[in-house]
Amino acid sequence: MNSQTQNQVTIRTATEEDMTWVNNQYLSIGFKLSDFERELIAIAEVNGEQAGLGRLQYIDKGSAELGGMYVHYAFRGLGVAGRIVDHLVKNAAGYQKIYCLPFAHLQAFYQKFGFAPEQELTKVPRVVLEKHNWCNSSYAHKTLLFSLTRDI
Structure with missing residues (x-):
């Protein structure tokens, strides 16, 4: 993308009609389907x-887990990922606790x-702990266990 072009970034919540596109994206990068x-x-x-x-x-x-973050290469560096995370956190009605398993090099971003790093591991749902362990044994990059506690 030309850096001099004004890019309009919009974020919307997916509909059922979007699911083929959504799952094709996740399939292409080896993520769990939605x-x-x-x-x-x-x-x-973007535009x-x-x-x-x-x-x-x-x-x-x-409680929920934030994940499945993916931005196409052509659109990286435009703040797209941040806008997605912001949208999801702001629209997380009913979730007091949101877990996230970022790669260590993305710590500052999240x-x-x-x-923040989860301090009470005994309260973390088993499915999140199992996924965290799986990520650390499957990926070359270290995976962290973060959470966000919200007032609801």
């Missing part, structure tokens, strides 16, 4: 072109949104 009924999915568009996505996955009453 389940529309159990997730809040955000789609970023009307689909540029990236992210999601909040339901864990249990009151901290800008209020995420």
Whole structure:
């Protein structure tokens, strides 16, 4: 993208009609496919072109996991990922606790949104702990366990 071009970034919540596109993106990068009924999915568009996505996955009453963050290479550096995270956190109605498993090199990025290292591991849902362990045994980059506690 030409840096002198004014880019209009918009974020919207995915509809059921978007699910083929959403899951094709996740399929192309080896991520778990989305389940529309159990997730809040955000789609970023730059100048009307689909540029990236992210999601909040339901864990249990009151908690979710932020993940599935992906921005197409052509749109990186435009603040798209930050806009997706901001949209998801602001629209996380009913979730008091949001977990996030970022790669260590993305720590500062997630901290800008209020995420911090989880201190109470005994209270973390088993599914999040298992995914955290899986990530650290499967990826070359270290994965952190962050959370954000919200007033609801």
